[in-house]
Amino acid sequence: MTDDTSPWLVVGLGNPGGEYAGNRHNVGFMVADLLAERMGARFKAHKSRAQVVEGRMGPPGPAGRRVVIAKPMSFMNLSGGPVTALRDFYKVPVGHIVAVHDELDIDYGALRLKIGGGDNGHNGLKSITKSLGADYCRVRFGIGRPPGRMDVAAYVLKDFSAAERRELDYFVDRAADAVETLIADGLERAQGTYNS
Numbered sequence: 001m002t003d004d005t006s007p008w009l010v011v012g013l014g015n016p017g018g019e020y021a022g023n024r025h026n027v028g029f030m031v032a033d034l035l036a037e038r039m040g041a042r043f044k045a046h047k048s049r050a051q052v053v054e055g056r057m058g059p060p061g062p063a064g065r066r067v068v069i070a071k072p073m074s075f076m077n078l079s080g081g082p083v084t085a086l087r088d089f090y091k092v093p094v095g096h097i098v099a100v101h102d103e104l105d106i107d108y109g110a111l112r113l114k115i116g117g118g119d120n121g122h123n124g125l126k127s128i129t130k131s132l133g134a135d136y137c138r139v140r141f142g143i144g145r146p147p148g149r150m151d152v153a154a155y156v157l158k159d160f161s162a163a164e165r166r167e168l169d170y171f172v173d174r175a176a177d178a179v180e181t182l183i184a185d186g187l188e189r190a191q192g193t194y195n196s
Helices: 026-039 079-091 125-132 154-155 164-187 188-192
Strands: 007-013 044-046 049-059 065-072 095-101 111-115 137-142
Touching: 007 026, 007 044, 007 079, 007 164, 026 049, 026 065, 026 095, 026 154, 026 164, 049 079, 049 137, 049 164, 065 079, 065 164, 079 095, 079 125, 095 164, 111 164, 111 188, 137 164, 164 188
Parallel strands: 007 065, 007 095, 095 137
Antiparallel strands: 044 049, 049 065, 111 137
């Protein structure tokens, strides 16, 4: 079991650069941006090849949990390097690492929280698992399967559709709530509330 005073590391997965900003694959970045906004903090470049925000989550004052929110700037399939560097720099136990990522096998907007498991072909998770092992938390944000015979790689690197964008803010907000609940109240409570 991890020490309660250890910091948490929340990693939003995505690709750096404006041309990727609205992609389905970048929903992890969107959730990280909202969490940083809720903390009233701005991302700063970190030597680990990531943008980071440091702050507290939960009740105000010393009862709040120390949290680092990060967006790796290495491109999705190389996320493991920056995440490992951040873990070492901030001394975060693996059980306090939360990866927020897009998930093809879940309906659009649905969430599933879990610890450990496979990568389901997700290159960001594959890279992190190769570096850290699989025992970190995941907040899986459903993007659904591509229509017809569309290539999966093309689908995840496309922007959300106009119909999806109508509800996107609501779903990103809910995913940010799920991260906060996971850190404040534990995985079981968060799963009971958000696993749809």
